[in-house]
Amino acid sequence: MSECISLHVGQGGIRMSDPMWRLFCREHEMTLNGSHTPLLPIPTLEDETFYKVFEETSQGKYHPRALLVDLEPTATDVVRSGQCRDLFVSDQIISETGSTNNTFFGSFGGANHSVLEESLDVIRQMAESCSNLEGFMLFHAIGGGTGSGLGTRLLEELLDRFEKSQNLAFCVLPSPQPQSPSFEAFNTLLAMNSLQTVSHVTTLYENAAMRDIFEKDPYVSTSTMDDLNHLLTQSISAVTTDIRFDGNLHPTLADFQTNLVPYPRFPFVSTSFAPISSFDRTCHQYSVEDLILSLPTPTNQLATINHKTGKIFGATFMIRGAIVPRDIGQSVVMGLKKLLTFVDWAPTGMKFGLNYRHPTRLPDSPLYSGQRSACMLANTTGLRPIFSGIVEKFDEKLGRKEDLGRFLDDGAEETDFVEARESLSRLVGDYCEVEQEVDEEEELQDG
Numbered sequence: 001m002s003e004c005i006s007l008h009v010g011q012g013g014i015r016m017s018d019p020m021w022r023l024f025c026r027e028h029e030m031t032l033n034g035s036h037t038p039l040l041p042i043p044t045l046e047d048e049t050f051y052k053v054f055e056e057t058s059q060g061k062y063h064p065r066a067l068l069v070d071l072e073p074t075a076t077d078v079v080r081s082g083q084c085r086d087l088f089v090s091d092q093i094i095s096e097t098g099s100t101n102n103t104f105f106g107s108f109g110g111a112n113h114s115v116l117e118e119s120l121d122v123i124r125q126m127a128e129s130c131s132n133l134e135g136f137m138l139f140h141a142i143g144g145g146t147g148s149g150l151g152t153r154l155l156e157e158l159l160d161r162f163e164k165s166q167n168l169a170f171c172v173l174p175s176p177q178p179q180s181p182s183f184e185a186f187n188t189l190l191a192m193n194s195l196q197t198v199s200h201v202t203t204l205y206e207n208a209a210m211r212d213i214f215e216k217d218p219y220v221s222t223s224t225m226d227d228l229n230h231l232l233t234q235s236i237s238a239v240t241t242d243i244r245f246d247g248n249l250h251p252t253l254a255d256f257q258t259n260l261v262p263y264p265r266f267p268f269v270s271t272s273f274a275p276i277s278s279f280d281r282t283c284h285q286y287s288v289e290d291l292i293l294s295l296p297t298p299t300n301q302l303a304t305i306n307h308k309t310g311k312i313f314g315a316t317f318m319i320r321g322a323i324v325p326r327d328i329g330q331s332v333v334m335g336l337k338k339l340l341t342f343v344d345w346a347p348t349g350m351k352f353g354l355n356y357r358h359p360t361r362l363p364d365s366p367l368y369s370g371q372r373s374a375c376m377l378a379n380t381t382g383l384r385p386i387f388s389g390i391v392e393k394f395d396e397k398l399g400r401k402e403d404l405g406r407f408l409d410d411g412a413e414e415t416d417f418v419e420a421r422e423s424l425s426r427l428v429g430d431y432c433e434v435e436q437e438v439d440e441e442e443e444l445q446d447g
């Protein structure tokens with residue numbers, strides 16, 4: 001048996017934990033007070049996938065293998081009094097009485113060292129109760145200081161302490177708006193630079209892209225942060241189905257890296273999910289082919305990706321629910337090849353995983369779940385506009401000396417920004433080079 005520990009860091013990461021663990025509980029037949037659904041047999045140690053994400057307490061209840069940590073108590077207080085209040089034990093929730101709007105450096109290092117130490121201590125205890133710790137999943141938003149700084153610092157520390165462990169980060173990027181505060185631009189640049197080094201795989205989500213999806217849905221009039229979190233939850237459930245239910249594509253965290261990341265300096269992937277539609281359309285059942293071929297379209301992409309110019313290093317498709325292997329035939333593969341361009345040296349290319357677990361939805365979710373769902377993770381140069389946007393936003397805000405001063409006060413040095421900017425610009429350059437090479441090869445082949 002092997003286990004995964006989930007880390008929800010900062011307000012965004014903790015707010016995501018509520019729908020996520022409520023959905024996981026439904027999928028694993030658990031009640032929200034930590035009991036197994038009464039009519040079902042109590043899980044035995046042979047139910048390995050159950051124990052992968054849940055742990056038995058000394059009182060015979062079950063709770064998620066998870067840590068929720070923030071440097072101020074708003075989000076943790078909501079969990080402590082919310083629907084999941086009996087699911088987590090008190091040690092799993094750590095918060096300070098500090099302020100919001102921390103900087104990456106304030107959270108990454110010095111100022112909040114006690115929270116870091118406390119978190120590492122709780123993780124150590126959780127790891128000791130694992131028989132074979134596989135690794136960590138990080139859930140965070142990186143516009144704020146805690147999700148960006150403490151989130152990436154934890155990954156760095158854990159790589160050091162658990163050398164064989166793997167990690168998978170679910171990272172929410174802020175919506176780039178002209179009036180957005182400069183500290184968001186600084187935190188994002190620093191966190192992405194750090195993730196490039198400390199994460200094995202990072203799946204990127206953009207609040208703006210997810211909001212666009214809702215706005216284009218004729219059945220949905222508005223989208224709240226809770227709606228975005230329901231969408232994130234559906235996709236996180238799809239991405240982790242094979243880990244939690246022993247599938248064939250990503251049964252371990254290490255398989256994500258093997259299948260998707262050709263070189264460690266390209267750990268970033270995009271997520272697409274289908275169906276995404278409001279609950280009003282329950283009667284429509286999408287075919288497997290419809291679902292898969294809709295994945296590269298903007299209305300199913302949870303971050304803005306340009307698949308027209310982007311070249312793919314590796315892509316995995318996770319199809320779940322009412323499916324049979326012959327549903328993924330030649331027409332699906334040919335259809336995808338028309339929509340996506342792969343680099344010819346990609347060691348893994350396109351991979352499919354089937355899982356017969358039906359998708360599930362929460363009663364308060366505005367989203368439809370249906371009998372089947374499809375999810376694509378793609379490591380693609382189509383992510384380039386996201387990275388160039390981060391660098392541009394940083395350049396635009398650099399003149400805000402006051403905000404920069406807050407970072408310097410928290411221990412940053414100007415070289416930290418220079419290095420982070422250089423490293424992301426280099427990544428943009430690498431993506432460009434790959435795109436040019438593939439285009440030139442295609443032109444040669446076309447004669």
Ligand SMILES: Nc1nc2c(ncn2[C@@H]2O[C@H](COP(=O)(O)OP(=O)(O)OP(=O)(O)O)[C@@H](O)[C@H]2O)c(=O)[nH]1
Nearest residue numbers: 010011012015100101102141143144145146147174
């Ligand atoms: N998807 C989603 N994004 C969120 C949520 N809450 C905050 N965000 C985004 O997260 C970014 C701000 O980060 P937070 O997580 O609120 O802040 P933090 O990491 O706790 O950091 P500080 O409060 O600055 O210490 C902004 O871009 C928000 O749009 C949420 O519930 N869901």
